[in-house]
Amino acid sequence: MMRARYVDELESVRQNLIAMGETTIALLAEGLRAVVNPSPDCAEKASELEARTDHQHRLIHDQCLSLITLQSPVARDARLITGALDAIVDLELIGDYAYEMVGLASAKSGRPPSQILVQISEIGARIGEILSAAIDSWRNADRSLALSARPREAVIRAECQALADKVSRLTSAPGDVTAYVNLLLICRHLDRIMRHAVCVAEQAAEAAPPVPAG
Numbered sequence: 001m002m003r004a005r006y007v008d009e010l011e012s013v014r015q016n017l018i019a020m021g022e023t024t025i026a027l028l029a030e031g032l033r034a035v036v037n038p039s040p041d042c043a044e045k046a047s048e049l050e051a052r053t054d055h056q057h058r059l060i061h062d063q064c065l066s067l068i069t070l071q072s073p074v075a076r077d078a079r080l081i082t083g084a085l086d087a088i089v090d091l092e093l094i095g096d097y098a099y100e101m102v103g104l105a106s107a108k109s110g111r112p113p114s115q116i117l118v119q120i121s122e123i124g125a126r127i128g129e130i131l132s133a134a135i136d137s138w139r140n141a142d143r144s145l146a147l148s149a150r151p152r153e154a155v156i157r158a159e160c161q162a163l164a165d166k167v168s169r170l171t172s173a174p175g176d177v178t179a180y181v182n183l184l185l186i187c188r189h190l191d192r193i194m195r196h197a198v199c200v201a202e203q204a205a206e207a208a209p210p211v212p213a214g
Contacts, residue, residue, distance in 0.1 A: 006071055010080060013063050014138060017084050017091075020056035021135035021200070023049055024091045024098070025128060028193065031101035032124040035186060036117050038105045046102040053095040060088050076209065083207035087138070090196040090203075094131065097189040097196075104182040104189075112179050116167060120183070123159050124190055130156070131197040137204035146208065149201035153194060160191040 027049040034042045064081045067073060073081055130149050137146035164187035170180040 006067075009063065009067055010073075010077060013060060013067070013081065013084050016056060016060050016063065017087060018135055018139050020053060020060065020088060020091050021131070021138065023052050023056060024095045025131055025135065027053065027095045028098040028124070028128055028131065031098035031105075032121055032128070034102040034105040035120050035124075035183075038102075043102055043106055046099055050095055050099040053092055057088050057092045060084060076207075080207040083203040087200045087203045090199045094193050094196045094200075097193050101186050101189050104185055107178070107182060112183055116163070116183065119159075119163050120186060120190070123156065123163065126152075126156055126159075127190060127194050127197060130194065131200070134197055134201035134204060137201055137208070141204075141208040143205045143208040146201045146205035149198045153198050156194050157191055160187055160194065163187050164191075 027046060030042055030046040030049060034046065064085050067081055071077075130152060133145055134149060136142065164184055167180050167184045167187060171177045171184065173180075
């Protein structure tokens with residue numbers, strides 16, 4: 001009976017982490033939508049999602065500490081719990097950066113060149129794919145999918161840096177450059193989100209069962 005309850009609690013941690021991941025994916029999507037087309041509706045939705053990630057973080061954190069205190073898990077169970085504790089930190093940071101993107105997008109004055117907005121949207125979409133794959137790795141205990149994130153990181157981060165360099169040059173133009181300064185910060189946030197998304201994937205790889213040899 002006790003073992004069955006313990007297994008149920010472990011599964012609850014995993015399912016709650018997946019739910020938090022889905023909330024974070026939605027929050028990133030709102031952040032990207034705000035960059036292209038900021039609106040009060042977008043800001044309101046992002047605020048609701050950010051509050052939800054905070055609640056989910058606290059719930060999972062408390063669940064994990066309870067399991068550690070009461071059950072002293074070892075081996076794979078311990079990897080799942082410690083991986084979840086690390087993953088929720090990364091997910092909360094992703095949510096924080098995505099939420100800040102909404103504020104930066106709302107605060108920018110003027111309309112930046114559409115080419116830059118398209119590039120931000122495209123890079124953000126690829127980062128969203130990495131984050132979605134990371135959450136799917138937790139959902140399906142798919143170690144190979146989780147490990148596929150790292151090789152894609154360098155290319156996407158290089159794109160972030162190239163775009164940031166382009167936007168940085170525009171900040172030296174005459175006139176009000178607030179929009180470009182905010183876009184530069186958004187580029188930096190996307191780079192950070194990419195790094196945290198890869199961490200979530202690698203934590204899923206650590207928590208997943210090893211692939212059988214042969």
